[in-house]
Amino acid sequence: MPISLHIALYQPDIPGNAGTILRMGACLDLAVHIIEPAGFDMSDRALRRAGMDYLEMAALTRHISWEAFQEWIRTERLRIVLLTTRASTPYTRFEYQAGDVLLFGRESAGVPDTVHDAANERLIVPMRNGARSLNLATTAAMVAGEAVRQLG
Template sequence: MQDDLRIALYQPDIAGNTGTILRLAACLGLGVDIIEPAGFDLSDRALKRAGMDYIEMAALTRHVDWAAFEEKRNADGRRLVLLSTRAATVYTRFIFEKGDTLLFGRESAGVPDHVHESADARLLIPMKNGARSLNVAVSAAMVAGEAIRQIG
């Protein structure tokens, strides 16, 4: 695995995006954490269609809620790196480390304040003025790619 780099999805809303991220992670050797409840059944057809046959290859861990995820993350000593439109640090100016967990919020609402405050770092993908947000799977690919490049 890419030095145990992980992607975490906070209560994802869209099965197709989650499937795409699972496929990305399987191909790049990254782990994925899904923090429930998800906005869809994890056996959803759209999830399987987007992930194709890579879902079985993905190192997926499901967490019943935020508290369970945090308990596991803290026990493992992982740094939590949140991607947020409310952040100030651009992701390409951040120094990623082995073992980082890249956290992405819900497509519809991001993450609540208590999750935002729990992050060790908050990063921004800069966008053109007037643009609201990127697709979460695109964001995950961009940031995971930069983290992998840095970690080597």
């Protein structure tokens, strides 16, 4: 079965989150893309501990820069769906398509305006007033779960 959904991490900061997302990708047959530079070495112990023995099963692609990632997107003709606190459409009220790339920003800073503006769609995970953000791996799991549910 071909991979029908991609998760992209823009310059992730925390190896444990990336490892958890790689494990989820391996278990759900989702491709995971890391847009470098990452805030950690890809051989980091925390990455391996979170990913456990699933890292070898994960479909991981590393892109050396945002520009390299954009070139891949153009070549593959894929849609970037950015998760951001600056959106108004809830992730549960969006129609996902096969091939969508769910893009998540850095834990420390999200994404810059140039990345935000390049997204085809922008979604939010609604939270209670006063809450700043959810953990990146938690957010990725929630959104990927909804997309997988919709895509069957």
